[in-house]
Ligand SMILES: Nc1ncnc2c1ncn2[C@@H]1O[C@H](COP(=O)(O)OP(=O)(O)O)[C@@H](O)[C@H]1O
Protein backbone atom coordinates (compact mmCIF):
# COMPACT_ATOMS: atom_id res chain seq x y z
CA UNK A 1 0.00 0.00 0.00
CA UNK A 2 2.65 2.44 1.09
CA UNK A 3 4.67 1.63 -2.01
CA UNK A 4 1.73 2.43 -4.26
CA UNK A 5 1.44 5.86 -2.71
CA UNK A 6 5.12 6.53 -3.35
CA UNK A 7 4.83 5.47 -6.99
CA UNK A 8 1.90 7.82 -7.50
CA UNK A 9 3.77 10.70 -5.89
CA UNK A 10 6.70 10.18 -8.21
CA UNK A 11 4.41 10.02 -11.22
CA UNK A 12 2.79 13.37 -10.42
CA UNK A 13 5.99 15.35 -9.82
CA UNK A 14 5.77 18.63 -11.68
CA UNK A 15 8.90 20.43 -12.77
CA UNK A 16 8.64 24.06 -11.65
CA UNK A 17 12.08 24.75 -13.08
CA UNK A 18 14.00 23.00 -15.85
CA UNK A 19 17.51 24.12 -16.71
CA UNK A 20 19.08 22.52 -19.79
CA UNK A 21 22.67 22.85 -20.98
CA UNK A 22 23.00 26.33 -19.55
CA UNK A 23 26.23 28.13 -20.48
CA UNK A 24 27.20 31.62 -19.44
CA UNK A 25 30.23 33.75 -20.14
CA UNK A 26 30.90 36.93 -18.18
CA UNK A 27 33.51 39.22 -19.68
CA UNK A 28 35.95 36.75 -21.17
CA UNK A 29 35.37 34.06 -18.57
CA UNK A 30 33.24 31.01 -19.27
CA UNK A 31 31.48 30.83 -15.88
CA UNK A 32 28.72 28.22 -16.31
CA UNK A 33 29.35 24.98 -18.21
CA UNK A 34 26.36 22.91 -19.37
CA UNK A 35 24.29 23.22 -16.18
CA UNK A 36 21.41 20.72 -16.14
CA UNK A 37 18.82 20.15 -13.42
CA UNK A 38 15.12 20.11 -12.58
CA UNK A 39 13.39 21.30 -9.43
CA UNK A 40 9.88 20.16 -8.55
CA UNK A 41 6.78 21.69 -7.06
CA UNK A 42 6.55 20.77 -3.39
CA UNK A 43 10.27 20.43 -2.70
CA UNK A 44 13.04 22.50 -1.22
CA UNK A 45 15.89 22.21 -3.70
CA UNK A 46 19.33 23.17 -2.41
CA UNK A 47 21.85 24.70 -4.73
CA UNK A 48 25.10 23.92 -2.96
CA UNK A 49 28.63 24.93 -3.82
CA UNK A 50 31.69 26.71 -2.48
CA UNK A 51 32.12 30.46 -2.97
CA UNK A 52 32.70 31.32 -6.61
CA UNK A 53 31.05 28.08 -7.82
CA UNK A 54 28.47 29.89 -9.94
CA UNK A 55 25.34 29.81 -7.76
CA UNK A 56 24.54 33.51 -7.96
CA UNK A 57 25.27 33.61 -11.68
CA UNK A 58 22.87 30.70 -12.30
CA UNK A 59 20.18 32.31 -10.15
CA UNK A 60 20.63 35.64 -11.93
CA UNK A 61 20.13 33.94 -15.29
CA UNK A 62 17.00 32.14 -14.03
CA UNK A 63 15.54 35.41 -12.70
CA UNK A 64 16.26 37.25 -15.95
CA UNK A 65 18.92 39.54 -14.45
CA UNK A 66 21.48 38.06 -16.86
CA UNK A 67 20.86 36.74 -20.40
CA UNK A 68 21.15 33.09 -21.36
CA UNK A 69 24.15 32.55 -23.66
CA UNK A 70 23.37 28.97 -24.54
CA UNK A 71 20.83 26.40 -23.35
CA UNK A 72 17.24 26.77 -22.15
CA UNK A 73 15.29 27.51 -18.99
CA UNK A 74 11.65 26.67 -18.36
CA UNK A 75 9.77 28.11 -15.40
CA UNK A 76 6.27 26.86 -14.63
CA UNK A 77 6.18 25.41 -18.14
CA UNK A 78 7.14 28.69 -19.84
CA UNK A 79 10.34 29.04 -21.81
CA UNK A 80 12.26 32.01 -20.43
CA UNK A 81 13.45 33.23 -23.83
CA UNK A 82 10.17 32.78 -25.71
CA UNK A 83 7.70 33.72 -22.97
CA UNK A 84 9.83 36.02 -20.85
CA UNK A 85 7.04 37.77 -18.92
CA UNK A 86 4.99 34.67 -18.19
CA UNK A 87 8.10 32.76 -17.13
CA UNK A 88 9.23 35.56 -14.81
CA UNK A 89 5.67 35.92 -13.51
CA UNK A 90 6.03 32.41 -12.09
CA UNK A 91 9.04 33.43 -9.97
CA UNK A 92 9.39 35.13 -6.62
CA UNK A 93 12.96 35.88 -5.67
CA UNK A 94 15.43 37.56 -3.38
CA UNK A 95 18.79 37.73 -5.10
CA UNK A 96 20.48 40.55 -3.22
CA UNK A 97 19.19 41.72 0.17
CA UNK A 98 15.43 42.19 0.30
CA UNK A 99 14.52 45.74 -0.71
CA UNK A 100 12.34 47.72 1.67
CA UNK A 101 11.64 51.18 3.01
CA UNK A 102 12.97 51.32 6.56
CA UNK A 103 10.76 54.20 7.69
CA UNK A 104 7.61 52.30 6.68
CA UNK A 105 5.99 49.42 8.50
CA UNK A 106 6.20 45.88 7.18
CA UNK A 107 2.56 46.11 6.15
CA UNK A 108 3.03 49.39 4.27
CA UNK A 109 6.01 47.95 2.45
CA UNK A 110 3.90 45.01 1.33
CA UNK A 111 0.99 47.28 0.36
CA UNK A 112 3.24 49.42 -1.83
CA UNK A 113 4.47 46.40 -3.65
CA UNK A 114 1.03 44.78 -3.80
CA UNK A 115 -0.43 47.87 -5.46
CA UNK A 116 2.11 47.64 -8.30
CA UNK A 117 1.33 43.99 -8.80
CA UNK A 118 -2.44 44.22 -8.27
CA UNK A 119 -2.50 41.94 -5.23
CA UNK A 120 -5.46 41.90 -2.79
CA UNK A 121 -5.33 42.73 0.94
CA UNK A 122 -6.51 39.20 1.59
CA UNK A 123 -3.40 37.81 -0.10
CA UNK A 124 -1.19 40.24 1.85
CA UNK A 125 -2.64 38.95 5.14
CA UNK A 126 -2.16 35.40 3.94
CA UNK A 127 1.57 35.81 3.16
CA UNK A 128 2.19 37.70 6.42
CA UNK A 129 0.78 34.70 8.25
CA UNK A 130 2.82 32.27 6.15
CA UNK A 131 6.08 33.94 7.16
CA UNK A 132 5.06 34.32 10.81
CA UNK A 133 5.13 38.11 10.97
CA UNK A 134 1.50 38.75 11.97
CA UNK A 135 2.31 40.25 15.39
CA UNK A 136 5.10 42.57 14.16
CA UNK A 137 3.79 43.60 10.75
CA UNK A 138 2.68 47.08 11.88
CA UNK A 139 6.13 48.04 13.17
CA UNK A 140 8.57 50.08 11.13
CA UNK A 141 11.02 47.77 9.42
CA UNK A 142 14.03 49.70 10.77
CA UNK A 143 13.20 47.94 14.04
CA UNK A 144 13.21 44.51 12.41
CA UNK A 145 15.98 41.99 12.97
CA UNK A 146 17.79 40.70 9.90
CA UNK A 147 15.73 37.49 10.16
CA UNK A 148 12.48 39.44 10.18
CA UNK A 149 13.61 41.47 7.16
CA UNK A 150 14.47 38.29 5.36
CA UNK A 151 11.00 36.93 6.14
CA UNK A 152 9.34 40.13 4.98
CA UNK A 153 11.33 39.71 1.76
CA UNK A 154 9.93 36.20 1.41
CA UNK A 155 6.40 37.52 2.03
CA UNK A 156 6.90 40.12 -0.70
CA UNK A 157 8.26 37.52 -3.10
CA UNK A 158 5.19 35.36 -2.47
CA UNK A 159 2.52 38.02 -3.03
CA UNK A 160 1.79 37.14 -6.66
CA UNK A 161 1.57 33.38 -5.92
CA UNK A 162 4.73 32.27 -7.74
CA UNK A 163 5.30 28.58 -8.41
CA UNK A 164 9.01 29.02 -7.85
CA UNK A 165 10.64 30.85 -4.95
CA UNK A 166 14.36 31.56 -5.45
CA UNK A 167 16.55 32.67 -2.56
CA UNK A 168 20.28 33.27 -2.93
CA UNK A 169 22.07 32.39 0.34
CA UNK A 170 19.07 33.50 2.45
CA UNK A 171 20.56 32.49 5.80
CA UNK A 172 23.75 34.57 5.41
CA UNK A 173 24.20 36.64 8.53
CA UNK A 174 21.24 35.14 10.43
CA UNK A 175 21.67 33.80 13.95
CA UNK A 176 20.80 30.15 14.65
CA UNK A 177 17.26 30.99 15.80
CA UNK A 178 16.70 33.09 12.68
CA UNK A 179 18.02 30.28 10.50
CA UNK A 180 15.65 27.78 12.07
CA UNK A 181 12.64 30.08 11.67
CA UNK A 182 13.41 30.67 8.01
CA UNK A 183 14.09 26.98 7.43
CA UNK A 184 10.73 25.98 8.94
CA UNK A 185 8.91 28.56 6.82
CA UNK A 186 10.57 27.44 3.58
CA UNK A 187 9.81 23.79 4.30
CA UNK A 188 6.18 24.64 5.02
CA UNK A 189 5.91 26.64 1.79
CA UNK A 190 7.21 23.69 -0.19
CA UNK A 191 5.53 20.81 1.60
CA UNK A 192 2.17 22.40 2.39
CA UNK A 193 1.74 25.11 -0.26
CA UNK A 194 3.32 23.01 -3.03
CA UNK A 195 5.74 25.78 -4.01
CA UNK A 196 9.13 24.88 -5.45
CA UNK A 197 11.67 26.55 -3.16
CA UNK A 198 15.22 26.87 -4.45
CA UNK A 199 17.84 28.06 -1.98
CA UNK A 200 21.56 28.38 -2.48
CA UNK A 201 24.20 27.90 0.19
CA UNK A 202 27.85 27.05 0.66
CA UNK A 203 27.10 24.99 3.78
CA UNK A 204 26.19 21.33 3.53
CA UNK A 205 25.17 21.25 7.20
CA UNK A 206 22.50 23.81 6.44
CA UNK A 207 21.26 22.13 3.25
CA UNK A 208 21.01 18.83 5.07
CA UNK A 209 18.40 20.22 7.44
CA UNK A 210 16.52 22.33 4.95
CA UNK A 211 16.39 20.49 1.64
CA UNK A 212 14.74 17.50 0.06
CA UNK A 213 17.33 17.34 -2.72
CA UNK A 214 20.66 18.98 -3.25
CA UNK A 215 22.37 19.90 -6.52
CA UNK A 216 26.10 20.33 -6.11
CA UNK A 217 27.83 22.92 -8.25
CA UNK A 218 31.57 23.47 -8.46
CA UNK A 219 33.64 25.50 -10.91
CA UNK A 220 30.48 26.28 -12.87
CA UNK A 221 29.61 22.61 -13.37
CA UNK A 222 26.73 20.64 -11.85
CA UNK A 223 28.36 17.62 -10.22
CA UNK A 224 25.15 15.79 -9.46
CA UNK A 225 21.75 16.00 -7.82
CA UNK A 226 21.20 13.86 -4.75
CA UNK A 227 18.78 13.35 -1.93
CA UNK A 228 20.51 13.81 1.41
CA UNK A 229 20.02 10.08 2.09
CA UNK A 230 21.70 9.18 -1.19
CA UNK A 231 24.72 11.26 -0.27
CA UNK A 232 25.09 9.55 3.05
CA UNK A 233 24.67 6.08 1.55
CA UNK A 234 27.01 6.70 -1.37
CA UNK A 235 29.80 7.66 0.97
CA UNK A 236 29.18 5.38 3.91
CA UNK A 237 30.53 2.44 1.89
CA UNK A 238 29.25 -1.04 2.62
CA UNK A 239 30.28 -1.51 6.23
CA UNK A 240 29.26 -0.40 9.68
CA UNK A 241 31.64 0.32 12.54
CA UNK A 242 31.07 -0.10 16.26
CA UNK A 243 33.08 0.91 19.29
CA UNK A 244 33.31 -1.72 22.03
CA UNK A 245 34.03 -0.69 25.58
CA UNK A 246 35.20 -3.69 27.64
CA UNK A 247 37.21 -4.35 30.82
CA UNK A 248 40.10 -5.97 28.96
CA UNK A 249 40.61 -5.31 25.25
CA UNK A 250 43.64 -7.65 24.96
CA UNK A 251 41.63 -10.57 26.32
CA UNK A 252 38.74 -9.67 24.03
CA UNK A 253 41.12 -9.57 21.04
CA UNK A 254 41.88 -13.27 21.50
CA UNK A 255 38.19 -13.94 20.89
CA UNK A 256 37.96 -11.83 17.73
CA UNK A 257 38.89 -14.49 15.21
CA UNK A 258 37.22 -13.87 11.86
CA UNK A 259 36.32 -10.31 12.85
CA UNK A 260 37.89 -7.17 11.43
CA UNK A 261 38.94 -4.98 14.35
CA UNK A 262 41.31 -2.26 15.60
CA UNK A 263 42.52 -2.00 19.20
CA UNK A 264 42.17 1.58 20.40
CA UNK A 265 43.42 1.28 23.97
CA UNK A 266 43.31 -1.15 26.92
CA UNK A 267 39.55 -1.00 27.20
CA UNK A 268 38.35 -0.15 23.68
CA UNK A 269 38.35 -1.69 20.24
CA UNK A 270 36.59 -0.86 16.99
CA UNK A 271 34.84 -3.55 15.00
CA UNK A 272 33.90 -3.30 11.34
CA UNK A 273 31.06 -5.43 10.00
CA UNK A 274 30.15 -5.60 6.34
CA UNK A 275 26.64 -4.56 5.61
CA UNK A 276 24.89 -7.97 5.59
CA UNK A 277 23.47 -9.30 8.86
CA UNK A 278 25.13 -6.66 10.98
CA UNK A 279 22.73 -7.28 13.88
CA UNK A 280 23.30 -11.05 13.82
CA UNK A 281 27.06 -10.53 13.80
CA UNK A 282 26.82 -8.11 16.71
CA UNK A 283 24.71 -10.54 18.72
CA UNK A 284 27.13 -13.39 18.01
CA UNK A 285 30.20 -11.37 19.01
CA UNK A 286 28.55 -10.04 22.16
CA UNK A 287 27.63 -13.56 23.21
CA UNK A 288 31.16 -14.80 22.50
CA UNK A 289 32.70 -12.06 24.64
CA UNK A 290 30.35 -12.49 27.57
CA UNK A 291 30.52 -16.29 27.58
CA UNK A 292 34.31 -16.04 27.77
CA UNK A 293 34.30 -13.73 30.76
CA UNK A 294 34.91 -10.38 29.07
CA UNK A 295 32.95 -7.60 30.76
CA UNK A 296 31.08 -5.85 27.96
CA UNK A 297 30.13 -2.34 29.08
CA UNK A 298 28.86 -0.64 25.94
CA UNK A 299 28.68 -1.10 22.18
CA UNK A 300 28.08 2.13 20.27
CA UNK A 301 27.88 2.80 16.54
CA UNK A 302 30.79 4.91 15.36
CA UNK A 303 29.70 8.34 14.29
CA UNK A 304 28.83 8.49 10.60
CA UNK A 305 30.89 10.61 8.32
CA UNK A 306 29.83 14.25 8.50
CA UNK A 307 27.90 15.35 5.44
CA UNK A 308 30.08 18.43 5.28
CA UNK A 309 33.01 16.07 4.55
CA UNK A 310 30.92 14.18 2.01
CA UNK A 311 30.18 17.45 0.21
CA UNK A 312 33.87 18.37 0.17
CA UNK A 313 34.72 14.92 -1.19
CA UNK A 314 32.14 15.26 -3.95
CA UNK A 315 33.33 18.69 -5.02
CA UNK A 316 36.97 17.60 -4.96
CA UNK A 317 36.48 14.33 -6.81
CA UNK A 318 34.14 15.75 -9.44
CA UNK A 319 31.07 13.80 -8.31
CA UNK A 320 30.18 10.35 -7.01
CA UNK A 321 28.33 7.56 -8.75
CA UNK A 322 25.01 6.81 -7.14
CA UNK A 323 23.02 3.83 -8.23
N1 LIG B 1 30.68 40.26 -13.85
C1 LIG B 1 31.58 39.26 -13.78
N2 LIG B 1 32.61 39.19 -14.65
C2 LIG B 1 33.52 38.19 -14.59
N3 LIG B 1 33.46 37.19 -13.71
C3 LIG B 1 32.48 37.20 -12.79
C4 LIG B 1 31.47 38.22 -12.78
N4 LIG B 1 30.60 37.95 -11.79
C5 LIG B 1 31.04 36.82 -11.19
N5 LIG B 1 32.15 36.36 -11.80
C6 LIG B 1 32.89 35.12 -11.48
O1 LIG B 1 32.04 34.03 -11.70
C7 LIG B 1 32.30 32.97 -10.80
C8 LIG B 1 31.02 32.54 -10.14
O2 LIG B 1 30.55 33.58 -9.31
P1 LIG B 1 29.18 33.47 -8.51
O3 LIG B 1 28.10 33.02 -9.44
O4 LIG B 1 28.99 34.75 -7.80
O5 LIG B 1 29.52 32.30 -7.48
P2 LIG B 1 28.78 31.89 -6.11
O6 LIG B 1 27.50 32.64 -6.04
O7 LIG B 1 28.63 30.41 -6.18
O8 LIG B 1 29.71 32.28 -5.01
C9 LIG B 1 33.34 33.53 -9.83
O9 LIG B 1 34.60 33.02 -10.20
C10 LIG B 1 33.26 35.01 -10.02
O10 LIG B 1 34.50 35.61 -9.75
Ligand SMILES: [Mg+2]
Pocket residue numbers: 055056057168169
Ligand atom coordinates in the same frame (compact mmCIF):
# COMPACT_ATOMS: atom_id res chain seq x y z
MG1 LIG C 1 26.76 33.93 -4.55
